Amino acid sequence: MFIETRHLATLRAIKETGSFSKAAEKMHLTQSALSHQIKSIEHYFSVDVLNRNAKGITFTPSGEQLLELAEYVLPKIAATETLLNRVSLGEVGRLHIAIECHACFEWLMPVLEEFKEHWPEVEVDIRLGLSFQSLAALKQGDVDLVISSDPTTKSDLSFLPLFDYESLLVLHHQDPLSKKSYIQAKDLAGVTLITYPVKTERMDVFQNFLNPAHVHPKEIRQVESTKVILLLVASGRGVAALPNWVVAESLNHSKLFTKSLGKQGLHKTLYAAVRHNQQDLDYVKAFIRLAANAGNNIVRK
Amino acid sequence: MFIETRHLATLRAIKETGSFSKAAEKMHLTQSALSHQIKSIEHYFSVDVLNRNAKGITFTPSGEQLLELAEYVLPKIAATETLLNRVSLGEVGRLHIAIECHACFEWLMPVLEEFKEHWPEVEVDIRLGLSFQSLAALKQGDVDLVISSDPTTKSDLSFLPLFDYESLLVLHHQDPLSKKSYIQAKDLAGVTLITYPVKTERMDVFQNFLNPAHVHPKEIRQVESTKVILLLVASGRGVAALPNWVVAESLNHSKLFTKSLGKQGLHKTLYAAVRHNQQDLDYVKAFIRLAANAGNNIVRK
DNA sequence: TCACCTTATGAATATGATTCATAATTTTGA
DNA sequence: TCAAAATTATGAATCATATTCATAAGGTGA
Numbered sequence A, B: 001m002f003i004e005t006r007h008l009a010t011l012r013a014i015k016e017t018g019s020f021s022k023a024a025e026k027m028h029l030t031q032s033a034l035s036h037q038i039k040s041i042e043h044y045f046s047v048d049v050l051n052r053n054a055k056g057i058t059f060t061p062s063g064e065q066l067l068e069l070a071e072y073v074l075p076k077i078a079a080t081e082t083l084l085n086r087v088s089l090g091e092v093g094r095l096h097i098a099i100e101c102h103a104c105f106e107w108l109m110p111v112l113e114e115f116k117e118h119w120p121e122v123e124v125d126i127r128l129g130l131s132f133q134s135l136a137a138l139k140q141g142d143v144d145l146v147i148s149s150d151p152t153t154k155s156d157l158s159f160l161p162l163f164d165y166e167s168l169l170v171l172h173h174q175d176p177l178s179k180k181s182y183i184q185a186k187d188l189a190g191v192t193l194i195t196y197p198v199k200t201e202r203m204d205v206f207q208n209f210l211n212p213a214h215v216h217p218k219e220i221r222q223v224e225s226t227k228v229i230l231l232l233v234a235s236g237r238g239v240a241a242l243p244n245w246v247v248a249e250s251l252n253h254s255k256l257f258t259k260s261l262g263k264q265g266l267h268k269t270l271y272a273a274v275r276h277n278q279q280d281l282d283y284v285k286a287f288i289r290l291a292a293n294a295g296n297n298i299v300r301k
Numbered sequence C: 001t002c003a004c005c006t007t008a009t010g011a012a013t014a015t016g017a018t019t020c021a022t023a024a025t026t027t028t029g030a
Numbered sequence D: 001t002c003a004a005a006a007t008t009a010t011g012a013a014t015c016a017t018a019t020t021c022a023t024a025a026g027g028t029g030a
Helices: A005-017 A020-027 A031-045 A061-091 A102-120 A134-140 A206-215 A226-234 A245-251 A282-300 B004-015 B018-029 B031-045 B061-089 B102-118 B136-138 B204-213 B226-234 B244-250 B282-300
Strands: A050-051 A055-061 A093-099 A122-128 A145-148 A157-172 A192-195 A219-221 A239-243 A256-259 A266-275 B050-052 B058-060 B093-099 B122-128 B143-149 B155-173 B192-195 B220-221 B239-245 B258-259 B266-275
Touching: A005 A020, A005 A061, A020 A031, A020 B004, A031 A282, A031 B061, A055 A061, A055 B239, A061 B031, A093 A102, A093 A134, A093 A256, A093 A282, A093 B226, A102 A122, A102 A206, A102 A226, A102 A245, A102 A282, A134 A145, A134 A157, A134 A266, A145 A206, A157 A206, A157 A226, A157 A245, A192 A226, A206 A239, A226 A239, A226 A245, A226 A256, A245 A282, A266 A282, B004 B018, B004 B031, B004 B061, B018 B031, B018 B220, B050 B061, B058 B061, B061 B102, B061 B136, B093 B102, B093 B136, B093 B282, B102 B155, B102 B226, B102 B244, B136 B143, B136 B155, B143 B282, B155 B204, B155 B226, B155 B282, B204 B239, B204 B266, B226 B239, B226 B244, B226 B258, B239 B244, B244 B258, B244 B282, B266 B282
Parallel strands: A093 A122, A093 A145, A192 A219, A192 A239, B093 B122, B093 B143, B192 B220, B192 B239
Antiparallel strands: A050 A055, A145 A266, A157 A239, A157 A256, A157 A266, B050 B058, B143 B266, B155 B239, B155 B258, B155 B266
16 A cells, blocks of 8 residues: 555645645645655556646546545544544543442432533443453453442552442341441341342452451342332341442431441442543543532432 | 554554554564554554553554544555556556547547447547647647647657548549549639638648649638538539548449549548557557557558 | 563664755746 | 746755664463
């Protein structure tokens, strides 16, 4: 493949201006450069491209072909280049989000709605990142942002804090445990614990509360939806450990009660993990700002 | 405009092979070259183009954009390049012919019919090249071949002989002049000369026969069509000077008679003028061969 | 962990695009 | 028709940059 963008741009400029010298000026090159360029095409293909005549320059049929090619190719290239520039400015792009916690849907959905309004040219998508290694996917570029509460020091990734929350035990208001000022691990040995359908090693209650104390709940019941979990708890079928932002909304009008897990409570921070080189993109920063606000607002209720 | 064909070809090869090293091999470049190339794009636009991961390479959204551009652009460039190559081989092209003599239509039309059959990809056109400077037009590339009987030594132009012919005086078989063994200039002083509608200085009879003898015909009558000229002569309205190839066909079945102009006769050669750098194109040579044959055949009758 | 494979990187080199200076050609205006 | 002005062509010199070379760095899989 011999023809380069450069050649086509030159041809187009010559067509537009009608002369080498004017085209050269327009392109910030010398007339000589253009002459050499055209000659190299003509020499390479053994074909005349331009008729340099008395009054002005005309295109041979071959020249017309090249010109047609230029008209076809150059605008598309220009369009792609401006698109790439906008991508680098963070005006357009892709924000595929993986969330590691079921409960995050609660605050994430409204955030995304607002985000989409302000960044219509960013392609948004969410995946529940439990079944796969979301941080690996992030590194590989399969997703662009991971909502996680377990920052690790992976190279190329940045963990940006969104907001703090507390994992609370949600129980029926007549549950005997509701008398206690806080919950101890051993208190949960005899209960039915309702959780999302996730491996226990990926849940805070186990990782940071039950496992260290070597306690196992009597029964574990896995349920997909947050609503149903709260419903089951409200009807006395068991207890659940949920982030405070989930409970905040449903507490007033129900038979639900919450208790801290442990004397200090089980406090965590939610992070947005992004690839290092994307953390300064406008739309990424905007998303993180929106998410942090949303989280803080709902948690403080 | 930063992106060059080269970049796009590299991107495409990487997509096809899935790795830098295989793509490099395919392109007869080193892996390093491709790495530098991609890096330069990524650096120029401050955008990631490829995710170089554990298992293989994937394209970022920006990379996909570039790839799409490549798929759009590269085939078209390749097509144009093969077209240009075919042009230089003389397989395709343009053959716009200017003829300086009305009478040439007689043999040219069938020649063109045959030519078109063999060279369907050559765009053929004819113009009567009397009103304009056909050789200048040829030089400028407005036409590609001029049929002329007046070779000049213009730079860049080649005059290739087609066939010899004789300009004959056509007259009514009862015309007194038909008794003579040949026509002298003064014989035409009293006749009505029927010609094509062309300036006298562009006609052989005047240039090479009448003018040198300072003879003027009694009357000049200009007629467009060869058929009508012959009709008029056949009905005794005058005489005409026409190339022998025109007369050859209509002589048998009519009241027409021909005589040589001057003792030696007025002999000329018809040439095809082409731009020097096109004279070796296959289709040009083919046309000239066809034209020469046609002319010789018709003249020898 | 060590081979092994792939990409990245910096310096050196080679390629080739552009400029410079000027020639050649043509046009234009007296 | 001649000189002046303008245009393209050309060869050599220069400069830019694409490519290579040699090697590092990073990751995978036995």
